[in-house]
Amino acid sequence: DSGVTQTPKHLITATGQRVTLRCSPRSGDLSVYWYQQSLDQGLQFLIQYYNGEERAKGNILERFSAQQFPDLHSELNLSSLELGDSALYFCASTGQGNNEQFFGPGTRLTVL
Amino acid sequence: DQQVKQNSPSLSVQEGRISILNCDYTNSMFDYFLWYKKYPAEGPTFLISISSIKDKNEDGRFTVFLNKSAKHLSLHIVPSQPGDSAVYFCAAIPMKTSYDKVIFGPGTSLSVIP
Numbered sequence: 001d002s003g004v005t006q007t008p009k010h011l012i013t014a015t016g017q018r019v020t021l022r023c024s025p026r027s028g029d030l031s032v033y034w035y036q037q038s039l040d041q042g043l044q045f046l047i048q049y050y051n052g053e054e055r056a057k058g059n060i061l062e063r064f065s066a067q068q069f070p071d072l073h074s075e076l077n078l079s080s081l082e083l084g085d086s087a088l089y090f091c092a093s094t095g096q097g098n099n100e101q102f103f104g105p106g107t108r109l110t111v112l
Numbered sequence: 113d114q115q116v117k118q119n120s121p122s123l124s125v126q127e128g129r130i131s132i133l134n135c136d137y138t139n140s141m142f143d144y145f146l147w148y149k150k151y152p153a154e155g156p157t158f159l160i161s162i163s164s165i166k167d168k169n170e171d172g173r174f175t176v177f178l179n180k181s182a183k184h185l186s187l188h189i190v191p192s193q194p195g196d197s198a199v200y201f202c203a204a205i206p207m208k209t210s211y212d213k214v215i216f217g218p219g220t221s222l223s224v225i226p
Contacts, residue, residue, distance in 0.1 A: 002155060002157065004155065006155075009153075031211075033211060033212070035216075040121070040218055041218050042114075042116065042201060042203075042215070042216030042217050042218045042219065043156070043201070043216040044216075045211075045212060045213070045214060048211070048212045055212065056212030056213075058212065090155050090156070092155070092211075094211065100158050101158065101211055102157075102158075103148075103155030103156045103157065104155050105153060105154050105155050106153075106154075106155055
């Protein structure tokens with residue numbers, strides 16, 4: 001158990017819909033990272049938050065947004081969903097030393 | 113354009129033998145490399161890393177070798193155990209950056225046969 005939790009585990013929705021994925025980092029970790037893993041591909045970095053503020057942006061679509069709340073949990077919002085958004089979405093957290101990332105179990109999103 | 117490649121999608125090895133997982137990269141700015149292991153229904157977990165100033169790093173049964181001139185690294189698992197069956201991701205980070213710039217390979221699925 002990495003200490004990072006993600007909900008829900010699975011999500012099935014239709015094209016055009018909007019969903020919210022939730023991540024709780026390890027206790028005390030200030031940084032949260034979101035990744036997307038599409039079929040047979042490596043994890044693609046989407047966005048990073050540090051202590052409530054956006055720190056870095058990767059290949060994140062404009063239809064996607066995220067935030068980190070005062071209690072340090074983070075949410076990834078995906079809107080106007082398309083079939084190609086079907087993927088595993090992972091979040092990870094790091095501590096202040098930034099030495100190692102700890103990943104959550106992921107949310108599997110299926111867009112029909 | 114994949115900057116980190118793992119050309120073997122899968123690998124089968126007999127228990128007790130050596131498993132060798134390979135990774136190639138194209139960006140010479142990468143200077144920190146990591147291997148992650150992922151079991152089904154779990155997130156990746158960090159396994160071992162190597163900085164570009166080294167050519168070998170060892171941790172128990174796991175050794176990572178880095179050949180900078182060939183832009184190639186490999187993970188050796190000796191001896192392989194059934195519990196090592198998982199997907200292994202190679203990842204690379206460019207110099208003077210951090211995890212927001214990490215590039216992952218597509219993964220190699222290792223099966224260790226008892």
